[in-house]
Amino acid sequence: MTTALNCEQVAKKIAKAVPGAVVAADKASVVAKSESLYQVAEFLKNTPAFDFDYLTNLTAVDYMDYFEVVYHLISLKHNHSLVLKTRCRDRDKPVVPSVVSLWRSADFQEREIYDLMGISFDGHPNLKRLLLWEGFVGHPLRRDYL
Amino acid sequence: MEVERYPMIPSNEIDAAEGLMINSMMAASQHPIPDPDSWLDEELSRNVLITTVDYVLDWARSRSVFPLMFGLACCAFEMIGTAASRFDIARFGMDIFRWSPRQADLMIVAGTLTWKMAPAVKLVYEQMAEPKWVIAMGQCTISGGPFRESYSVVPGINRIVPVDVYVPGCPPRPEGLLHGIRKIHEKIVKESIQKA
Numbered sequence: 213m214t215t216a217l218n219c220e221q222v223a224k225k226i227a228k229a230v231p232g233a234v235v236a237a238d239k240a241s242v243v244a245k246s247e248s249l250y251q252v253a254e255f256l257k258n259t260p261a262f263d264f265d266y267l268t269n270l271t272a273v274d275y276m277d278y279f280e281v282v283y284h285l286i287s288l289k290h291n292h293s294l295v296l297k298t299r300c301r302d303r304d305k306p307v308v309p310s311v312v313s314l315w316r317s318a319d320f321q322e323r324e325i326y327d328l329m330g331i332s333f334d335g336h337p338n339l340k341r342l343l344l345w346e347g348f349v350g351h352p353l354r355r356d357y358l
Numbered sequence: 359m360e361v362e363r364y365p366m367i368p369s370n371e372i373d374a375a376e377g378l379m380i381n382s383m384m385a386a387s388q389h390p391i392p393d394p395d396s397w398l399d400e401e402l403s404r405n406v407l408i409t410t411v412d413y414v415l416d417w418a419r420s421r422s423v424f425p426l427m428f429g430l431a432c433c434a435f436e437m438i439g440t441a442a443s444r445f446d447i448a449r450f451g452m453d454i455f456r457w458s459p460r461q462a463d464l465m466i467v468a469g470t471l472t473w474k475m476a477p478a479v480k481l482v483y484e485q486m487a488e489p490k491w492v493i494a495m496g497q498c499t500i501s502g503g504p505f506r507e508s509y510s511v512v513p514g515i516n517r518i519v520p521v522d523v524y525v526p527g528c529p530p531r532p533e534g535l536l537h538g539i540r541k542i543h544e545k546i547v548k549e550s551i552q553k554a
Contacts, residue, residue: 344510345474351510 214286214293215238222262222294229255239296241282246252248297250309250335256294257314263287264294265318267315272325277301279331281308300331310335328353409449412550419463419489420546424541426462426486427455428479431469433496433529452541459485464542465519466535470498470505471512483519491545493538494521506548 213224223237224239226244234250244252263296267286283296300306311318322333323342333339341348350357416519425447429437441447441455456462459482471479483492494515497503502513515521522545525538 343474348509350509358509 214291215257217262217294219294226252226255226258229259232297235299236324241296241297243280244300246281247306249315250311251275252296253311253314256296261323262294263289265289266300267317267321267351268293270318270321270325272329272353274329274353275288276355279303279329281325281331282296283311298343306331309333312336327351330354362398368396373488392515397401412552415551416547416549419549420543421465423450423452423491423542423546424454424456424462425452425464426459426482427457427465427480428465428467428470430467430471430475431496431498433468436529437466437468437495437530440535441468442467445532445536447536447539450543452537452539454468459483460487463489464491464493464539465497466493466495467515467519468529470491470503471515473512474490476512479515480518487516491542492519493523493525493535493542495525495527495530495538497526499524500524500526503528 218239219242220237220239223234223242224353225338226242227234230251233244233252234242235245236243244250254261254277263286264285266286266288267283268286269282271282273280273282279300281298283298283299285294285296287293298308300308307330310322312322312333313335319336319338320342322336323339325331326333326336326339327343329342340346398406427437429435439445441452447453452464459465463486465483465486467479482491492494492515494500498505498511499515502508505511506513518532523538523541525534527534530538
């Protein structure tokens, strides 16, 4: 069984490696600043003590005030997991850096979020709609859709 | 007052006419009527049936309908159950579900149809050879069902292809689908090649 890491302790290590990246942290999750998300993800993947080599899930939540993109990470070697989040306050043009170059499994999931939630992923190699068709107007999973 | 009288039965005239008719019939019936098929030789008369083209064509068509597998959602499992041994769709001559529209006569559309899938449904329907029939199986296919108001679901497959039989249910039981197939058979036997 995968064990969850205490995110408060992980947040301290992240703050030491990437200064000013952590916005908030509690026991269950770390919230990183969206500008420095790629550096945080790189740090979590490449640090041998963490070694998060597998992105199991990538999703987004609409809280009306801001969007929250949620990354569920797992290390197959150490068998531990982490929940990393980032927030995006710009409702008209929300942009989050893409992590496809770190985890290939982010490819379709980022396209799905772009399709249904309207969040652009900066650096994605093929960012277009995944489930809906080209020319569809709007992003149906936003809470203000219809 | 003098009233003219006449006998109710003319004496002997009816009897005489009857006698003449019987005599003539007796004279004409001295020999048995020949069998109308006697000019055929024996092998032929045992093996030839005469019927109409419509009857034979409809009989053949209705008893060998080849369904096209078109499972889009959960209704497909009831369709698969209908084809399996308990309900045994082979009783109606529908032994094999065809995966190619070119070999199928009947499209059973089972499940929710999304707008992204709609062009594929239309293409498959157009690829099927005439004569062809369509069963809309389940609420989602008929009207969109609970997803009717959704942004991505077609509210009724009759906006995409013409439908012959609607089988309601969520999902319909295999008995329901079999009833729908019987209705298709009833529709096929009423068809005529003159109208085609």
